[in-house]
Amino acid sequence: MRNTLLIAGREYAENARTKGFWINLLIFPLILIASVKVPELLEKKAKPVRNFVLVDQSGEFEEAVASGVERFEARRVLQELTAWAMANRRRDLEIPEVDLEDVPATGISDLLLGGSGSTLEGLIDLDPGFLQRLLDPEGLEQVVAAIRPFLDPEAPDFVPPKRRFERVPLLPGVSPDAPPEEIVRTLKPYLVDEDYPGASRPLFALILIPEDAPQQLLRPGSLPTARSDSQDGVQFWSANLTDRNLAEVVRDALDREVREREFLRRGVDAEVVAEVQRTSVRFVAFDPTKQEGEEAVSLADTIRKWAPVGFVYLLWIAIFNVVVMLLNNTVEEKSNRIIEVLVSSATPNEIMAGKLVGIAGVGLTMMAAWILSLVGILNYLAGPAVSWAGPLLAVVRSSGLLPLFALYFLAGYLTYAGLFLAIGSLCNTVKEAQNFMGTAMVILMVPLFTMVFIAQDPNGTLAKVMSWIPFYTPFVMMNRAAASPPTSELIGTGVLMVFTVFAMLWLSGKVFRIGILRTGQPPRLLELVKSLRTPRQLR
Amino acid sequence: MSDAVLPHAVVLEGVTKKYGDFTAVDDVSAVIPTGSIYGFLGPNGAGKTTTIRMILDIIEPTAGAITVLGASSALAVRERIGYLPEEKGLYKKMKAWAMIAYFARLKGMEKGAAKRRAYELLERYGLGEFANARCETLSKGMGQKVQVLASIAHDPEFVVLDEPFSGLDPANQQVMEDVILDLQRRGATVVFSTHVMEHAERMCDRILLIAHARKVFDGTIPEAKALIPRTVLLAGPPPDAFVDLPEVASARRLGDGRVELVLAPGADPQAVLRSCFERGLVLTSFEHHEPTLHDVFLQLVGEEARTASFR
Numbered sequence: 134m135r136n137t138l139l140i141a142g143r144e145y146a147e148n149a150r151t152k153g154f155w156i157n158l159l160i161f162p163l164i165l166i167a168s169v170k171v172p173e174l175l176e177k178k179a180k181p182v183r184n185f186v187l188v189d190q191s192g193e194f195e196e197a198v199a200s201g202v203e204r205f206e207a208r209r210v211l212q213e214l215t216a217w218a219m220a221n222r223r224r225d226l227e228i229p230e231v232d233l234e235d236v237p238a239t240g241i242s243d244l245l246l247g248g249s250g251s252t253l254e255g256l257i258d259l260d261p262g263f264l265q266r267l268l269d270p271e272g273l274e275q276v277v278a279a280i281r282p283f284l285d286p287e288a289p290d291f292v293p294p295k296r297r298f299e300r301v302p303l304l305p306g307v308s309p310d311a312p313p314e315e316i317v318r319t320l321k322p323y324l325v326d327e328d329y330p331g332a333s334r335p336l337f338a339l340i341l342i343p344e345d346a347p348q349q350l351l352r353p354g355s356l357p358t359a360r361s362d363s364q365d366g367v368q369f370w371s372a373n374l375t376d377r378n379l380a381e382v383v384r385d386a387l388d389r390e391v392r393e394r395e396f397l398r399r400g401v402d403a404e405v406v407a408e409v410q411r412t413s414v415r416f417v418a419f420d421p422t423k424q425e426g427e428e429a430v431s432l433a434d435t436i437r438k439w440a441p442v443g444f445v446y447l448l449w450i451a452i453f454n455v456v457v458m459l460l461n462n463t464v465e466e467k468s469n470r471i472i473e474v475l476v477s478s479a480t481p482n483e484i485m486a487g488k489l490v491g492i493a494g495v496g497l498t499m500m501a502a503w504i505l506s507l508v509g510i511l512n513y514l515a516g517p518a519v520s521w522a523g524p525l526l527a528v529v530r531s532s533g534l535l536p537l538f539a540l541y542f543l544a545g546y547l548t549y550a551g552l553f554l555a556i557g558s559l560c561n562t563v564k565e566a567q568n569f570m571g572t573a574m575v576i577l578m579v580p581l582f583t584m585v586f587i588a589q590d591p592n593g594t595l596a597k598v599m600s601w602i603p604f605y606t607p608f609v610m611m612n613r614a615a616a617s618p619p620t621s622e623l624i625g626t627g628v629l630m631v632f633t634v635f636a637m638l639w640l641s642g643k644v645f646r647i648g649i650l651r652t653g654q655p656p657r658l659l660e661l662v663k664s665l666r667t668p669r670q671l672r
Numbered sequence: 673m674s675d676a677v678l679p680h681a682v683v684l685e686g687v688t689k690k691y692g693d694f695t696a697v698d699d700v701s702a703v704i705p706t707g708s709i710y711g712f713l714g715p716n717g718a719g720k721t722t723t724i725r726m727i728l729d730i731i732e733p734t735a736g737a738i739t740v741l742g743a744s745s746a747l748a749v750r751e752r753i754g755y756l757p758e759e760k761g762l763y764k765k766m767k768a769w770a771m772i773a774y775f776a777r778l779k780g781m782e783k784g785a786a787k788r789r790a791y792e793l794l795e796r797y798g799l800g801e802f803a804n805a806r807c808e809t810l811s812k813g814m815g816q817k818v819q820v821l822a823s824i825a826h827d828p829e830f831v832v833l834d835e836p837f838s839g840l841d842p843a844n845q846q847v848m849e850d851v852i853l854d855l856q857r858r859g860a861t862v863v864f865s866t867h868v869m870e871h872a873e874r875m876c877d878r879i880l881l882i883a884h885a886r887k888v889f890d891g892t893i894p895e896a897k898a899l900i901p902r903t904v905l906l907a908g909p910p911p912d913a914f915v916d917l918p919e920v921a922s923a924r925r926l927g928d929g930r931v932e933l934v935l936a937p938g939a940d941p942q943a944v945l946r947s948c949f950e951r952g953l954v955l956t957s958f959e960h961h962e963p964t965l966h967d968v969f970l971q972l973v974g975e976e977a978r979t980a981s982f983r
Binding site: 136143465470480 | 725750762764766
C-alpha cells in the first residue's frame with residue numbers, strides 16, 4: 134500500500150509537471166471563453182463602418198431600402214441598450230429571471246441571439262416610432278432617461294454602438310441613369326480594393342436596382358431564374374461573401390415593400406396583413422416520460438438532451454489523454470529498465486496499482502479543472518449578453534449528470550488503462566507501442582462517431598446495442614444519461630461495466646507481470662495466450 | 673533486520689532456468705558468504721544476468737532453490753537489498769536527488785531521511801553540484817553513478833550490481849570501486865557481475881565463474897589461480913636439462929630461444945630456482961609471473977567465450 138502510494142505520487146508529480154498537462158488544462162477554458170468573447174469583440178471592434186452605394190434606377194425602392202437599413206441599425210442599438218440596462222439594473226429590484234424550464238423548446242434561437250427577441254418584437258409593435266427614436270440622439274437620451282430609475286445610480290453612460298452600414302453617394306462623374314453594366318464597370322475597382330472617394334476605404338457593396346426591377350418579380354407559378362448569372366432584377370455586388378447582413382437587410386426590405394404594394398394593388402389592407410401574419414396557434418410539445426403536470430418540453434429539456442454530448446466529448450478527451458500518458462510512462466520505464474529496479478522494490482501489482490492511481494489522479498485533476506472552469510466561466514458569462522449561461526449552469530448542476538460523469542470516467546478510465554498498460558508492458562519502444570495503438574484507437578473512436586446519433590435517439594436500437602459492448606458502455610451510457618434509460622439497462626450495463634473493469638485489470642495485471650520483464654519483439658497473440666496459462670515462463 | 677548474522681547471505685542450490693528448449697542457467701550451486709565481495713564472472717551470454725534476476729526473484733527458477741538473507745524469496749526481504757540492473761536508466765525529468773530519494777523511499781526510508789541521504793551521497797561521491805539537475809541533463813557516467821547511489825541509498829545489507837563498471841571512464845571506475853569497498857566496510861555483502869577481470873581480481877573475496885550456463889568455478893581468487901599451472905621463463909640450458917626436476921611438469925623452447933617450464937601443481941617457482949642452482953644449471957635469465965585472473969578466465973572459458981560471444 135505504501136509503495137503503491139509512493140509510485141502513484143511519483144507518476145502524478147511527473148505527469149502534472151509536463152507541458153502537455155498544462156496545455157490540456159488551459160486549452161478548454163480558453164476555447165470556451167474565446168468562443169463567446171471573440172465574436173463579441175469582432176462585433177464591437179473589428180468591424181468597421183461599411184459603405185455602400187445605392188443606385189435606384191426604377192425610382193421606386195430607394196426609400197424602402199434606406200428605411201430597412203435604418204431599422205437594422207435601430208435594432209442593434211436596442212439590443213445593446215437592453216444588454217446595458219440588464220447589466221446595470223438595480224439589484225434591489227426584483228426582475229423575474231428567465232426560467233429555462235418555462236421557455237418553450239422552439240424559443241432557443243431567440244435565447245441564443247441574446248436578449249429575448251420576442252419581447253423586443255412586442256415593444257416595437259406597440260410603438261412603431263420607437264425604433265426611429267433610438268437612432269436620433271435626442272430620442273435615445275429620452276429613452277435612456279426613462280430607464281435610468283431602474284438602474285444602479287453608478288451605472289456608466291450608455292454608448293450606442295457604431296453604425297454598421299453607411300450609405301455614400303454615387304461618384305460625381307457617374308450618371309445614375311447610365312446603363313447598369315457601365316455603373317458596375319466604373320465602381321468595380323472600388324468594390325475590390327481601391328479607396329472610394331470620400332470614404333477612405335473600399336466600397337463594401339453596390340446595390341443596383343435596374344429600371345425594370347419592379348417588373349421582374351417572382352410570383353407563385355413563375356419559374357425561378359434559369360441562369361445564375363442572370364442580371365435581371367436587383368443586383369447586389371460585394372467582394373465580401375461572408376457578411377450577408379446587408380444583403381439580407383436589403384432583400385427583406387425590398388420583399389416587404391413589393392408585398393405591401395401587392396396588397397394595395399389587390400385592395401388588401403397592409404395593416405390587416407401584418408396582424409394576420411403574427412397570428413399563430415399555441416403549440417406545446419409534451420414528453421410522456423416526465424412527471425404529470427411537467428410534461429411540457431422546455432428549453433431546459435433541450436439543453437439537458439444535448440449536454441451529455443458535451444460530456445461524452447470531455448470524457449473521451451480525458452480518458453484518451455491519460456491512458457496515453459500511462460502507455461508512454463510504462464514504455465519509458467521498460468525501455469530504460471527502471472522497471473527492473475521497481476520490480477525488485479515493489480510487487481508488480483503494487484506498481485500497476487500505483488500507476489493506475491497516479492494517472493487517474495492526473496485525469497481527475499484535469500477534469501476537475503475543466504468542470505470548475507466551465508462553472509466559473511458560465512457564472513462569469515451569465516448575464517444579459519449570454520443569457521443562456523446561467524440557466525444552462527443550473528440545468529447541468531441539477532440534472533445529476535456530474536456524478537454520473539465522474540462514475541463513467543472512472544469505469545472508462547480503468548477499462549482502457551488496463552488495455553494500454555498491457556500494451557505498454559509488452560512493448561520496448563514507443564514506436565512498437567504505436568502499432569498496437571492504432572487498433573486501440575479504432576475501438577476508442579467509435580463512441581465519438583455515434584454520440585450525435587445516440588443523443589438524437591437515446592433509447593433507440595443503436596444506443597441499446599452499444600450500451601452492452603463493454604468498451605463503449607461508459608460513453609454510450611453517458612450519452613443516454615439524460616434520457617432516463619430503463620432502470621434494467623442502467624443496472625445491467627452498470628454490472629457489466631464493473632465486471633469488465635475487474636476482468637480488464639485482472640487480465641492486464643497478468644500481461645503486465647509477464648510483459649514488464651520481457652525483451653525483444655512484442656509477442657504474437659497466440660504466444661501471449663499460451664504464456665498467460667504458464668505464468669513467468671515467457672522470455 | 674535479523675539479529676543473528678547468517679553465515680551466508682545467499683545460497684544457490686541446483687538453480688536452473690529454462691526458456692522453452694533454451695537453457696539459460698544450468699544447475700548452478702554456490703554460497704555467498706555474508707560480508708564478502710563476490711564476483712560473477714563469465715563471457716557474454718553466459719547466464720550472469722539471469723542468475724542475478726533469479727536471486728532477486730524477478731524471475732523464477734525452473735528448478736533449484738535460492739535463499740537470500742535467510743528468506744526463500746528476495747521479495748520478502750526486498751527492503752534489505754539493493755539492485756543495479758545491467759541496463760541503466762533514470763527518469764529523465766526527475767532531479768538527481770529526487771531520483772535517489774524515491775528509490776530509497778520505495779525501500780522503506782522516511783521522506784526526510786531519504787532526502788538527506790540523497791544529498792549526502794551525491795556530495796560524498798562528487799555529484800553535489802548536480803543534486804538539483806534533471807537526470808536527462810547528466811552525462812552517461814554521472815547518470816550511472818546516480819543510479820548506483822539510488823540502489824544503495826537505503827543502506828542495504830545485500831547489494832547486487834549488474835555490470836557496474838561498464839561505460840565508466842577510469843576515474844569513475846575508481847569511484848565505483850570505492851563505493852563497493854565502502855559498502856563492504858559497513859558490513860554489506862556485495863555481488864557484482866563483470867567481464868573485466870582486473871576489477872574482480874582487485875576486489876573480490878570469492879568469484880563464481882559461469883560459462884555456457886554452467887558453473888565452471890566457485891571459490892577464492894588464490895584457489896582460482898591455483899587451478900592453472902604456473903610457468904617460468906628462463907634462458908640458458910636446453911629444455912631437456914629441466915624435465916627431470918621434481919617441480920617441472922614439462923618444458924619447451926620458445927621462438928626467441930628461451931625455455932618455458934610448466935610447473936607441477938602446487939610447485940613453488942623459488943624451488944625451481946633452487947633446484948637449478950643445486951644442479952649447477954647456469955641461467956642467464958629467470959622470469960616468473962603470477963597467473964592473473966585473466967589467464968584463469970582464458971584457460972577455463974577461453975574457447976567457449978570466443979564461440980559464445982559470436983553466437
